[in-house]
Amino acid sequence: MSSPVDGPAPGEAPPRRRRGWALDTRPLAIPAYRRLFAGVTVTMLGQQMTLVAVPFQVYAITGSSFLVGVTSVVALVPLVVFGLLGGAIADAMDRRRLMLITSVGAAVTSALLAVQAGLGMDNLAVLWVLTAFVSAFSAVNQPTRSAAIPAVVGTELVPAANALAMTVRQIGVIAGPLLAGVLIGQGELFLTYVVDAVGFAAAVWLVRGLPPLPVAGAAGRVRIGSAVRGVLDGFVFLRTQPVLLMTFVVDIIAMLFAWPQAVFPQLAATEFSGDANSLGWLYAGISIGSLVMGLTSGWVSRVDRQGAVVLGAIAVWGVAIIGFGLAGSLWFAVLCLAVAGAGDMVSAVLRSSMLQLAAPDDMRGRMQGVFIVVVAGGPRLGDLRAGALASAFGVSVAMWTGGVVIVVAMAVVAVAVPSFWLFRASRAARTI
Structure with missing residues (x-):
């Protein structure tokens, strides 16, 4: 079993296991994890604000909702x-160094977004290029941070560390758009981007204080050709690991058949048109449930039968x-969206933990990279399905039929892939 960076000294008793429902904060006793956690905290608010600011600016420049949609593809x-x-x-390289490089790149790119807004450039091409760079740096940084967690906290605290990080992300998802709306409403688009740049600058300082995080057996040098071969090797490895493969499959099923955001505007304009700010409440529903579950997720870090609980959470x-x-x-x-968000939070924490525990260290980055792609792509496919069915048969049919498919699919997975249903974190940890 791996030992946490800056953790208990040899012979020292490990931290006593917490009981109860409160968010498990034991990983925060580890200095290196505190830096990782603080890095997520200081960047998440600004990232969510930028996700609001960029579409707003694109529409202000072009007056075209279509080009706002194209911007999502650009990202x-x-x-x-x-x-x-x-x-x-x-x-393939020291993860601390890679986090440092990508954090610097994100800070510079966010600063350039602020500059173009402050100068009033109103240039769509510049905005798209900078948006693409922000997305690219984030796409490398996030799996690198996730892959480093087992080495930083030790295998026992991996679920708790993931719950902490995902909870603070949910706070950012709720607070970021609200703050961005206030600043943009006051004509402070420049300051909206500045918050993001300052957050990444702070993350650079935090990452610099981490110890080296080398990967066992890695060459330490990266070439494009070797990186591409590494991606292919990762998919070959994934084909031989049904437990890891199913962590992605079950999430794709959940998002494809029941991601609801595409129907929110229609519901707000028709079914709930008499309720003020109904659209805002619909968009906030899932995040509210995820945040509440995150704050009461102490029990999640004690789950041993992680595969079974993931299937149960997705069925919920x-x-x-x-x-x-x-x-x-x-x-x-x-209320239903909040319950769905709570289930999704449990699923996300445990699926990420399963990837970190069941994958060897030299594969964790690639598994987390696939995780990021699935998390980003699944809801977009779900929007397409929900929008098409809602247009043809109505919102109610589009949603309840998808929910039924998911419940049935989770039962099928439990029977068809027993290794996933029977997966235990304690057994996976002993093999690391």
Whole structure:
């Protein structure tokens, strides 16, 4: 079993296992993890603000919702490409160094976004190029941070470390757009981007204080050809690991058949048109549930049968989406979305932990790279499915049918892939 960086000295008793529902904060006792966690904290708010500022600026420049949609593709393509390549790079060089490089790149790019806004350039091509660079740096940085967690905290604390990071991300998802809306409403687009740049600058300082995080057996030098081969090797490895493969498959099923955001505008304009700010509540529903679950996730870090709980959490997501599809009031719809978000939070924490525990160190970066691609791409496919079915048969049918498919699919996975259903974190940890 790996030992945490800056953790207990040899012979020292490990931290006593916490009980109860409160968020497990034991990883914060490890100095190196505190730096990783602080890095997520200081960057998440600004990243979410930029996700609001860029579409706003594109629409202000062009007046075209179509070009706002194209901007999402501009961000998605480098996210997919560099998510995969970045994972391979993270398995071939010191992860502290790679986090430092990508944090500097993100800070510079965010600063350039602020400059173009401050100068009033109104140049779509410049905005798209900078957006692509921001997405590329993030796509490399995120899997690198995730792949480093087991070496930093030790295998026992991996789920708790993931729950902490994902909880603070949910706070950013809620607070970032709200703060961006206030600043943009006051004509402070420049300051909106500045917050992102300052956050990444702080992350650079935090990463510099980390110890080296080399990968066992890695050459330490990266070439494009070797990175591409590394991606292919990662997929070959994934084909031989049904447990790891299913962590991606079950998430794709959940997002493809029940991601609901595409139907929010229609519901706000029709079913819930009498409720003020119904659109805002619908968009906030999933994040509210995820945040509440994150704050009460102490039990998640003690889960041993992680595969079974993942399938159960995704089934809860499916049942909640069935309720959302049949909801007759805004508040019941928001409640169902919050329950779905809670299930998704449990699933995300445990799936990420399974990837970190069941994959060898020299494959963790690539597995986290695929994780980033799946998390980014699945909801977009889900939007396409939900939008098409809602247009043809109505929102209710689009949602409740998808929820039924998910519940049935999780039962099929449990029977068809027993290694996933029976996966235990304790057994995986003993093999590392």
